[in-house]
Amino acid sequence: MAATIIQLQGIATRFGSHQVHEQLCLEVKAGERLALVGGSGCGKSVLLSEIALLREPDAGEIQLFGQAVSQLDTQGLKQVRKKIGMMFQQGALFSSLTVLENIMLPLAEHQRLSKGLLEELAMLKLRMTGLPDHAAWKYPQELSGGMLKRAAVARALALDPALLLLDEPTAGLDPAGASAFDELLLTLHATLDLTLILVTHDLDSLWRVTDQVAYLGEKRVLAKLPMGALAQHEHAEIAHYFANTRAQRAAIKLEA
Numbered sequence: 472m473a474a475t476i477i478q479l480q481g482i483a484t485r486f487g488s489h490q491v492h493e494q495l496c497l498e499v500k501a502g503e504r505l506a507l508v509g510g511s512g513c514g515k516s517v518l519l520s521e522i523a524l525l526r527e528p529d530a531g532e533i534q535l536f537g538q539a540v541s542q543l544d545t546q547g548l549k550q551v552r553k554k555i556g557m558m559f560q561q562g563a564l565f566s567s568l569t570v571l572e573n574i575m576l577p578l579a580e581h582q583r584l585s586k587g588l589l590e591e592l593a594m595l596k597l598r599m600t601g602l603p604d605h606a607a608w609k610y611p612q613e614l615s616g617g618m619l620k621r622a623a624v625a626r627a628l629a630l631d632p633a634l635l636l637l638d639e640p641t642a643g644l645d646p647a648g649a650s651a652f653d654e655l656l657l658t659l660h661a662t663l664d665l666t667l668i669l670v671t672h673d674l675d676s677l678w679r680v681t682d683q684v685a686y687l688g689e690k691r692v693l694a695k696l697p698m699g700a701l702a703q704h705e706h707a708e709i710a711h712y713f714a715n716t717r718a719q720r721a722a723i724k725l726e727a
């Protein structure tokens with residue numbers, strides 16, 4: 472059976488008097504393709520940044536790769552962070568660096584390698600995401616939305632993470648671009664031994680990419696199930712979330 476790589480227990484998150492998460496629990500097994508869904512503002516992105524160790528919850532315990540992060544020293548945290556790749560909503564690439572330099576950055580931080588070798592490794596990551604070689608020498612602002620997202624994934628993969636986190640990866644892409652991106656995620660998952668967690672509102676991605684979907688509501692994870700079962704869930708908020716024609720369209724398409 473697959474190992475548990477993420478265990479969240481009793482997570483609480485507050486911004487001033489605004490309580491976003493309370494007693495939130497979530498378990499993720501190695502190799503899962505998990506989506507976090509829920510209404511706007513329910514705390515999906517904040518939860519993703521807590522899993523990425525970019526933000527500390529106000530209470531509760533996070534275990535990553537079998538280790539309680541609160542018990543880790545600086546070196547231990549660094550090792551855990553290396554195993555996590557994150558793709559931010561807007562790509563978050565440095566505009567003053569080329570795509571290749573952006574991908575090289577995490578490599579250069581963690582590995583003492585010659586510039587030539589760093590470039591070679593970065594080029595491999597770039598190709599893995601389906602980008603043409605000439606994209607390497609472009610600046611982020613010279614790329615299309617779809618290419619930019621691929622470049623952001625290439626950077627997230629720089630250190631060969633075991634866990635890839637993606638915040639709204641298909642937002643802003645046209646349907647063909649979104650669908651191609653879904654296929655990329657499936658290919659990367661199959662070839663790189665990755666666990667994927669994506670925050671998304673894209674119902675096509677939910678049906679196509681995930682094997683588990685966690686619904687965030689009432690400040691916690693209300694249910695975590697395969698998409699087909701979650702879409703049939705009787706909880707009023709979950710049922711309401713999925714009771715729209717786009718969800719039904721995706722379901723029909725999958726059955727066809």
Ligand SMILES: Nc1ncnc2c1ncn2[C@@H]1O[C@H](COP(=O)(O)OP(=O)(O)OP(=O)(O)O)[C@@H](O)[C@H]1O
Pocket residue numbers: 486491509510511512513514515516517518670
């Ligand atoms: N740095 C911050 N300071 C204050 N409030 C914040 C901060 N970051 C997030 N929040 C609040 O926390 C709540 C959850 O935000 P989050 O971005 O995680 O929601 P979300 O579920 O990802 O929403 P959406 O689907 O609209 O992107 C929101 O009410 C947001 O305004």
